[in-house]
Amino acid sequence: xxxxxxxxxxxxxxxxxGVDTVFGIPGVQLDAAADALYSRSxxxxxxxxxxxxxxxxxxxxxxxxxxxxxxxxxxxxxGVLNALSGVATGYSTNSPMLLIxxxxxxxxxxxxxxxxxxxPDQTGILERLTKWTGSARxxxxxxxxxxxxxxxxxxxxxxxxxxxxxxxxxxxxSSAAVSGRVGFAPTVxxxxxxxxAARLLAASRRPLIVVGGGVLAANATTALRxxxxxxxxxxxxxxxxxxxxxxxxxxxxxxxxxRAFREDADLVLAVGTRFVSTFGTQVNTDxxxxxxxxxxxxxxxxxxxxxxxxxxxxxxxxxALADELGSPARESRSDELARVxxxxxxxxxxxxxxxxxxxxIRSALPDDGVFVSExxxxxxAASACYPAYQPRTYIGPGYQxxxxxxxxxxxxxxxxxxxxxxxxxxxxxxxxWTLQELSTMKRYGLGLVTVVFHDGFYGNVRRIQKNRYxxxxxxxxxxxxxxxxxxxxxxxxxxTAHDPASLQGVLVDAVAANEPILIDVPVxxxxxxxxxxxxxxxxxxxxxxxSHLAQVGASV
Numbered sequence: 001x002x003x004x005x006x007x008x009x010x011x012x013x014x015x016x017x018g019v020d021t022v023f024g025i026p027g028v029q030l031d032a033a034a035d036a037l038y039s040r041s042x043x044x045x046x047x048x049x050x051x052x053x054x055x056x057x058x059x060x061x062x063x064x065x066x067x068x069x070x071x072x073x074x075x076x077x078x079g080v081l082n083a084l085s086g087v088a089t090g091y092s093t094n095s096p097m098l099l100i101x102x103x104x105x106x107x108x109x110x111x112x113x114x115x116x117x118x119x120p121d122q123t124g125i126l127e128r129l130t131k132w133t134g135s136a137r138x139x140x141x142x143x144x145x146x147x148x149x150x151x152x153x154x155x156x157x158x159x160x161x162x163x164x165x166x167x168x169x170x171x172x173x174s175s176a177a178v179s180g181r182v183g184f185a186p187t188v189x190x191x192x193x194x195x196x197a198a199r200l201l202a203a204s205r206r207p208l209i210v211v212g213g214g215v216l217a218a219n220a221t222t223a224l225r226x227x228x229x230x231x232x233x234x235x236x237x238x239x240x241x242x243x244x245x246x247x248x249x250x251x252x253x254x255x256x257x258x259r260a261f262r263e264d265a266d267l268v269l270a271v272g273t274r275f276v277s278t279f280g281t282q283v284n285t286d287x288x289x290x291x292x293x294x295x296x297x298x299x300x301x302x303x304x305x306x307x308x309x310x311x312x313x314x315x316x317x318x319x320a321l322a323d324e325l326g327s328p329a330r331e332s333r334s335d336e337l338a339r340v341x342x343x344x345x346x347x348x349x350x351x352x353x354x355x356x357x358x359x360x361i362r363s364a365l366p367d368d369g370v371f372v373s374e375x376x377x378x379x380x381a382a383s384a385c386y387p388a389y390q391p392r393t394y395i396g397p398g399y400q401x402x403x404x405x406x407x408x409x410x411x412x413x414x415x416x417x418x419x420x421x422x423x424x425x426x427x428x429x430x431x432x433w434t435l436q437e438l439s440t441m442k443r444y445g446l447g448l449v450t451v452v453f454h455d456g457f458y459g460n461v462r463r464i465q466k467n468r469y470x471x472x473x474x475x476x477x478x479x480x481x482x483x484x485x486x487x488x489x490x491x492x493x494x495x496t497a498h499d500p501a502s503l504q505g506v507l508v509d510a511v512a513a514n515e516p517i518l519i520d521v522p523v524x525x526x527x528x529x530x531x532x533x534x535x536x537x538x539x540x541x542x543x544x545x546x547s548h549l550a551q552v553g554a555s556v
Contacts, residue, residue: 003173006139007032010100010165011040012178013146014071021045021415022100023058024073029102029117032170033073047415047444050436052079054408056086056099056160057434061412063095065370065392065420067219069153070412073100076164077117080126087129087160089405093240093398094213096158098149101126103166106137123164131159136166139174147179155185157296158217186218187295189312189320197269197291197308198324204267206333207233210258210283211314213240213398214272214295216391220315221245224271227322232330234261234337238273239383242394247387250337254385256347256532260340262286272314274299278399278534293317350539351529354381357521360500361423361451362387364507369393369421370413374406376427377459377526384532404433407450411437414446421449421511428454428480438490438518447514449507452483453521463528467540487518496520 004012010033014022022044026034037046049055052074059070074083080101090097103122104115112120119125126133132152134145142165149161201207209228215221221244228235228251235245236255245252253261262268268285271293275283282290282304292299292306293314300309310317348355357378361371367389373379373396388394395413397405410424431452441448462476484494495510497503497519510517531537 003175005032005036006136006142006165006170006172006174007034007036008039009139009142009174009176009178010146010170011036011044013143015040015043016178016181017069017146017150018181019044019069019071021047021062022071022073023047023049023055023062023412023415024100025049025052025055025075025079027075027079027102029075029104029167030073030170032167033100033165045415047440049408050439051434052082053085054411054434054437054440056083056090056097057405057408058412058415059097059099060086060090060093060095061372061395061409062416063090063097064093064395065413066416067217067392068096069150070095070097071100072097074102075117076102076104076122077119079117080122081119084125084129085402086405087162089397089400089402090160091129092400093396094158094217095160096153097160098153099126099130099160099162101162101164103135103164105168106166107168109166126162126164129160130162131157133162133164135164136169139169139172140176142169142174143176143179147182150182151185154182156187157214186313186316187311189310189317193308193310194317194320194324197293197310198321200267200289200291200307201231201269201321202325202328204231205331206265206336207231207267207269208258208261208265208288209233209235210238210255210268210270210273210275211235211241211244212238212271212273212275215241215244215314216272218272218295218314219391220272220318221391223315223318223322225249227318227325230322230325230328230330232333233269234333234340236261239396240398241273242386243388243391246389248389250334253340254344256384257340257344258283258285259535260343262288264336267291269293271318275304284535347532348385350542351381351527351532353526354378354529355385356500357503358382358386360504361425361507364504364511365421365423366511369423369511370395370410372406372410372413372422372424373397374424374426374430375401375403376425376430376453377523377529378453379406379425379427380533381529382425384529404430407431408434408437410448410450411441411446414448415444418447419514421514423449423451423507426450426452427459428452428456428478429458435486438487438492441516442490442492445516447516449510449517449519451503451519451521453523454480454483455523455525456480459526483518483520493517494520498522
């Protein structure tokens, strides 16, 4: 076959794996790759961001909202370092993401000669933040390394991978053939482990099912519903697992419900979840035995204690358990379920102001609309109680807790499916991380609905300084732009909402218009949600009546 450049082989290899979008910023070490993408612009869209940090956030949003691989491409050194926050977030949320990382010329790698964008051991840095990192040293190697990257992405636990491609490799020619599409290779459960788990489930009378992001990653929602209905078992969804079961299903619950259900539970089936607390201890089941199911072997080990451990893809394991159980006769638990729902409403009353805003957003979104949360006061509450109706319709930062990831991530969600309704919920603190991507939103006509709740503070920092440090406030106040003026400077429509009802009305119109818009929502202090999110945090004293409605100026 005719010789191709390494850049051509990279682009053709991505196409062979089904890639249709790359998020990136071109640069001198990527010239040959950019030229190859230019020649294939009818088959691969290139979304150019304004900061490398946004490229991996966008790729993460693309990946988690579709289940397909999200691809980012950046120059070496500062480009890679900027992109790592998105890689780390994807690592914590099981995101199938490929970072194509530029390098310096291959003959200079590791020699410390001070080449443009050189940093010490870039490969080692990437290896510590990815499931797998490959480095091409010749154009001949490019197709095989791309195939290996996708083999890693489509087997076991999905997590980001990286591929380094030096500029001389991209510019060199080769007659190497492009590899075929790599299929999925899920981890098959051991039959004995399935039988042991099924016996425990059959003998239980009040089982619980706790599910995390692994259920979504494995597209296991149908098998989950079948098993839950056979067992008459409540399904408690972690933040990463939201949408695994329609929140309107009679067995669907927020994870907070574990604190009520565990009092009488006689078995807990934990599927696709790390099943540890924020503090690194096993989730408290109040003595109920545990069955662990996970595609990641490390998440079956200590500090977790389990009666049965099943190393497997969530979909295969859940379906195997349902088949093994047959059609057991189970008593209705409707009274118990109703009691727990009443209990949950009592707990969530502590964050009633945030729930009103969450309810307004939920009402304005169609069932398949995507809510991209952020570390803001409404977003924190959403992590505990946002009702997701379909898989991949709630996206949060996972245990990485990446402030400022949300807006750019939501752009990736919207780029993946421009006709799908997407709402990005931000605070004034986090939004400042990537607000330059308003340019990207406008350039590509991404009809994202961007909501900015602003109170003029880093809200959590200020709350801690108020409650623990006697009001000794230190660098927790913000100097903000006028958000409508900022958006209009980019040619983006704006609106302002002062309460949940007006926000809902604006959202309904914005979703229908499907045009870029920023909605400014000035707010005051909200009640703390932390006792609902992290067990062991004391329940705070209520705020003075109406304090959450006290509007704060956009500039402090």
